[in-house]
Amino acid sequence: FHYLLYLDGNRGIGLSLLNGYDIADYQDIMDEFGTMDDFDELLAAAHERGIRIVMDLVVNHTSDEHKWFVESRSSKDNAKRDYYIWREAKDGNVPNNWGSCFSGSAWEWDETTQMYYLHCFSKKQPDLNWDNPKVRDEVFRMMTWWCDKGIDGFRMDVISMISKPAGLPDAPKAEGALYADCMFTCNGPHVHEYLQEMNKKVLSRYDIMTVGECAGVTIEEAKKTGAMSLFNEKYGDEVRVVSMGDVSKEFCAGCHVNNTNEIGICKIISEESIGSDSRRITAKTRLAAYNEIAHEHEMLENIANSARSKGIKNIDEKVDAAYDQMKALQKEIDNLKNQIFTLKSNEWVHEAIDMGSVHALIKKVDGMDAKALKDIVSNLKAQDEKIVVFFVSTSADKVVFVAGAGKDAIKQGANAGQLVKLAAQICAGNGGGKPDMAQAGGKDASKVDAALAQIKEKLQTL
Numbered sequence: 261f262h263y264l265l266y267l268d269g270n271r272g273i274g275l276s277l278l279n280g281y282d283i284a285d286y287q288d289i290m291d292e293f294g295t296m297d298d299f300d301e302l303l304a305a306a307h308e309r310g311i312r313i314v315m316d317l318v319v320n321h322t323s324d325e326h327k328w329f330v331e332s333r334s335s336k337d338n339a340k341r342d343y344y345i346w347r348e349a350k351d352g353n354v355p356n357n358w359g360s361c362f363s364g365s366a367w368e369w370d371e372t373t374q375m376y377y378l379h380c381f382s383k384k385q386p387d388l389n390w391d392n393p394k395v396r397d398e399v400f401r402m403m404t405w406w407c408d409k410g411i412d413g414f415r416m417d418v419i420s421m422i423s424k425p426a427g428l429p430d431a432p433k434a435e436g437a438l439y440a441d442c443m444f445t446c447n448g449p450h451v452h453e454y455l456q457e458m459n460k461k462v463l464s465r466y467d468i469m470t471v472g473e474c475a476g477v478t479i480e481e482a483k484k485t486g487a488m489s490l491f492n493e494k495y496g497d498e499v500r501v502v503s504m505g506d507v508s509k510e511f512c513a514g515c516h517v518n519n520t521n522e523i524g525i526c527k528i529i530s531e532e533s534i535g536s537d538s539r540r541i542t543a544k545t546r547l548a549a550y551n552e553i554a555h556e557h558e559m560l561e562n563i564a565n566s567a568r569s570k571g572i573k574n575i576d577e578k579v580d581a582a583y584d585q586m587k588a589l590q591k592e593i594d595n596l597k598n599q600i601f602t603l604k605s606n607e608w609v610h611e612a613i614d615m616g617s618v619h620a621l622i623k624k625v626d627g628m629d630a631k632a633l634k635d636i637v638s639n640l641k642a643q644d645e646k647i648v649v650f651f652v653s654t655s656a657d658k659v660v661f662v663a664g665a666g667k668d669a670i671k672q673g674a675n676a677g678q679l680v681k682l683a684a685q686i687c688a689g690n691g692g693g694k695p696d697m698a699q700a701g702g703k704d705a706s707k708v709d710a711a712l713a714q715i716k717e718k719l720q721t722l
Contacts, residue, residue, distance in 0.1 A: 281417065282323035282385045286402045303410055312412035314469070319399050320418045321385040328398075329386050336373050342392045345378040346370075347428065357430045359439025366442060378428075380421060380442050390422045390454055403462045413469035419455070420474035423448030446475055479511075487511055525549045533630065533701070540701075598632040605636040609643045617672040617722040618665075619647045622712055628653050630660050630699055637664035637697065648674045650715050652683070652708055659687050659702035661711075670695050673722045682718065683711040 289296050306313050322329055331340040347355035347367070355376055358366040360383075367376040368383040378387045388395050403414070425431075425448055431440035455472075463470060487509045527549035530542045544552050567575040612619040621640065625633065630653075637649045645666035653660045661683045663676035676698040684691050684700035687707045691700025702711075 281318050282321070282325075282382065283318055284323040284325040285327075287405060300409075307410070312469075314413040314415055314471075315406060315411050316417060317403070317414040317419075318417040319388065320421045321379065321381060321387045324384050324386055332386075333370055333372055333377070336375070342389055343395050343398075344386050345389050345424065345428075346373070346375045347378070348375055356428055357433060357440050358428075358444065359433075359437075359442050361442040365439055366445075378424075380418075380445055387424075388422070391424075391450070396454060396457065400458060400461045403458070404465075407462065407466045407468060411468070413471075416470060416472040418475060419472040420446045420451055421448075422454055423450040425449070443475060447481060482511060522546075525553075527552045533699075594629070594632075597628070598635065602636060602639060605639050606643075608636075609640050609647070612644065612647055615719055615722070618669040618674055618719060619644055620650070620716070620719045621647060622650045622716055622719075623652075624708070624712075625651050625653050626655065630662055633660070633662035634664075634697065634699070637662060640664070641666045641696070645669070646672075648676075648679075648719055650679060650683075650712070652712065654705045654708060657703060657705060659689065659705050659708060661691070661700045661702065662698070663693075664697045665695060667696075674719070679715055679718065683715055686711040686714060 289299050303313055324333075328340050328343045331338050332342075332344045332346075335341070336346075349355070349369075354365050354367040356367075358378075358380075360366045360379060361381050366378055366380050368379055368386075369376055379385050380387055388399075390396060406414075424445055431444035433440035524546040526543050526545050528541060528543045529552070530540075532540050543549070563575065567573075572578070608621060608623065611623075612621040628651075633651045633653060637651070640647055640649050641664055645668040647666045648663070648669045649665075650663045651661070653662075661680045663679045665674040665676045675695045677693040677695060680698045680700035681690075681692045684702050687702025688704040689700060689702030692698055693700075702708075
């Protein structure tokens with residue numbers, strides 16, 4: 261693991277070292293990965309380097325080799341019997357029509373006690389009975405043990421499946437299907453209650469992070485938790501929700517890797533605004549990120565060598581001074597350019613077309629930034645309360661839309677936020693805003709004319 265620890269930029273490692281996803285012992289390390297002493301060494305070495313260790317927590321089910329299940333299946337009156345979900349046969353068959361996520365029935369017959377046990381995944385992975393408070397206490401004691409050891413968080417596997425529907429009823433199934441979709445078992449009646457109990461008894465007592473794999477969350481259920489939908493058109497009936505502490509909770513349109521290990525090292529290349537409250541972050545990962553870092557290192561070495569050969573001292577201070585001077589000059593240029601366009605706006609107000617309900621000014625204004633465009637829109641609205649302004653500025657492959665509507669135009673149904681969103685969608689972008697002022701971005705500059713035609717058509721219907 262020393263390769264991981266010395267990898268520049270690595271600040272977190274997720275581990276599943278117990279028994280994969282069918283845990284035979286929650287407080288031991290799988291032989292293939294070493295011993296608990298090895299883990300302790302890894303944890304200490306990682307923390308010395310500022311790296312966090314997050315453990316995979318699999319508590320919807322255990323292995324059928326776990327001591328709890330070995331006891332549970334030994335007899336119907338065993339003390340651990342209710343640690344798992346057992347049911348009698350129904351009319352000589354399985355207790356209900358639930359399907360396993362791995363195909364087939366979610367029920368497996370046990371010859372010893374002549375009953376079925378539930379396994380939403382493999383028959384080697386019997387589901388724990390979270391309705392039994394003794395099970396929850398066992399899980400919380402185990403989590404506390406790991407937290408006391410010093411880990412930095414948990415990735416909670418299929419945690420939305422721990423509370424099963426009351427009474428274990430048959431589930432709706434597709435026409436022709438033998439069994440119902442296993443997602444029926446997600447988001448049961450007590451899932452939030454059990455997670456709150458987990459937080460109270462364990463998580464809230466430690467400075468750790470958690471992330472839950474919560475399959476089967478519908479849009480309506482996600483909204484109830486306060487999750488934000490930033491790109492409505494991208495979501496299906498079921499959504500993923502990504503939470504970042506208390507900072508944000510958002511819908512996730514889709515995952516593009518099987519696990520974070522596939523991403524590896526990450527190097528941010530740029531960050532920019534692409535619309536109202538939206539920013540685009542561009543990054544490179546894996547080998548491309550390493551090459552980028554290596555290129556930067558080589559470039560800095562070349563600069564340092566060149567400065568030494570020419571007798572230039574304090575090169576960092578000189579670079580900072582030159583950069584500050586360049587920024588100041590660019591600011592002067594931008595201010596002069598914006599003053600020119602502001603003067604122009606006094607002329608543009610007379611170019612607005614009377615469309616009956618509103619006055620429309622739809623214009624291409626290349627070479628201006630979004631802030632300048634918004635200043636001009638505010639100037640135009642102050643001069644004409646019936647005006648609807650729609651500007652588009654293109655540079656390279658970037659398209660910026662800025663729109664605004666005067667008070668009287670809004671009363672007639674004009675909405676700047678809806679206008680920029682419509683244009684952005686046509687140009688493969690996104691964004692939005694308020695009825696009186698909005699901004700959006702696009703990626704396909706070739707569709708700008710089509711977008712402007714749609715805006716004009718939209719205003720004609722007011």
